[in-house]
Amino acid sequence: MSVDKWAQWLLVRRDGDSASLRARVATDLAGFREGVLGRADLQPDDVVLDVGCGTGLIGFGALERLGPRGRVVFSDVSDDLLDECRRTAGGDERCSFVPGAAEDLAGVADCSVDVVTMRSVLIYSDRKAAAFAEFFRVLRPGGRLSLFEPINRFAKLRGAALFGVRGTPVDDLLAKVLAAFRNSAEQVQRPMMEFDERDLLDWAVTAGFAAVELDYRAQVEVPAEPVDDWAALQQVAPNPLVPTYGEMIALALTGAERERLDAYMSGRVVPARRTMAVAFLRALRP
Numbered sequence: 425m426s427v428d429k430w431a432q433w434l435l436v437r438r439d440g441d442s443a444s445l446r447a448r449v450a451t452d453l454a455g456f457r458e459g460v461l462g463r464a465d466l467q468p469d470d471v472v473l474d475v476g477c478g479t480g481l482i483g484f485g486a487l488e489r490l491g492p493r494g495r496v497v498f499s500d501v502s503d504d505l506l507d508e509c510r511r512t513a514g515g516d517e518r519c520s521f522v523p524g525a526a527e528d529l530a531g532v533a534d535c536s537v538d539v540v541t542m543r544s545v546l547i548y549s550d551r552k553a554a555a556f557a558e559f560f561r562v563l564r565p566g567g568r569l570s571l572f573e574p575i576n577r578f579a580k581l582r583g584a585a586l587f588g589v590r591g592t593p594v595d596d597l598l599a600k601v602l603a604a605f606r607n608s609a610e611q612v613q614r615p616m617m618e619f620d621e622r623d624l625l626d627w628a629v630t631a632g633f634a635a636v637e638l639d640y641r642a643q644v645e646v647p648a649e650p651v652d653d654w655a656a657l658q659q660v661a662p663n664p665l666v667p668t669y670g671e672m673i674a675l676a677l678t679g680a681e682r683e684r685l686d687a688y689m690s691g692r693v694v695p696a697r698r699t700m701a702v703a704f705l706r707a708l709r710p
């Protein structure tokens with residue numbers, strides 16, 4: 425069965441269908457989920473709207489924390505992912521499902537929810553300020569917004585290496601792949617690169633939110649999980665809108681260069697360092 429690009433990425437291309445890469449991603453995601461839900465100040469009877477719910481990482485995490493009268497509204501542009509959440513919910517009457525985009529939550533009434541949560545969704549939007557206005561509209565007075573977004577431009581500005589791998593005989597090839605990827609995907613990745621944590625603050629304040637708090641975490645060249653499954657890594661795409669690393673390598677390198685890269689990376693544990701920044705934002709609708 426073929427599913428849309430968002431579902432394909434979350435279900436397969438994010439981890440290359442590899443158990444070890446899935447476990448790594450899961451560790452990061454668990455921290456991000458706790459960060460969003462911990463800042464949402466959930467109460468047992470809350471109505472929570474999870475915008476861009478994906479497979480329900482945040483929405484089902486919220487459901488576990490609510491009482492029998494609490495409710496979670498799962499919302500996404502992807503019908504395939506809403507279907508996936510419906511299957512996972514298995515008839516739990518506390519769950520409802522509303523198709524739609526963060527920038528136009530027409531299916532959600534004014535002042536109808538207590539909490540809006542969102543993780544890694546705004547990054548794909550080219551109308552981010554409009555999304556904040558929608559969150560404000562659907563929240564009741566006293567309602568809370570809690571969201572997480574990666575700040576992707578940080579790694580580029582810091583000159584991060586592909587896979588965080590540096591100091592190897594194939595650094596030149598990794599740099600060539602990264603440059604080709606940035607050039608070819610520049611347009612599609614523009615919404616992911618064009619903002620930072622200060623913009624998140626500004627959009628929240630401009631939309632009318634009060635008590636706006638932002639927690640920013642930046643890491644530069646921090647030791648990270650090594651690259652130890654080269655075959656699986658090539659099946660991974662860094663986001664839903666771009667090719668896999670394997671496809672990028674095929675486009676960027678000559679046959680001889682690909683052989684040199686494979687010869688070095690295959691069957692070896694290559695140390696890696698992480699350079700990235702993320703932001704958690706929470707705010708109150710007065």
Ligand SMILES: C[S@@+](CC[C@H](N)C(=O)[O-])C[C@H]1O[C@@H](n2cnc3c(N)ncnc32)[C@H](O)[C@@H]1O
Pocket residue numbers: 430431434475476477478479480481482499500501502505524525526527542543544545548549
């Ligand atoms: C990286 S996934 C995050 C999924 C989920 N929030 C999580 O934490 O696992 C991005 C999600 O945003 C959805 N999405 C993309 N653009 C959107 C938009 N403009 N409005 C609402 N959802 C969107 C995708 O369908 C996908 O489910």
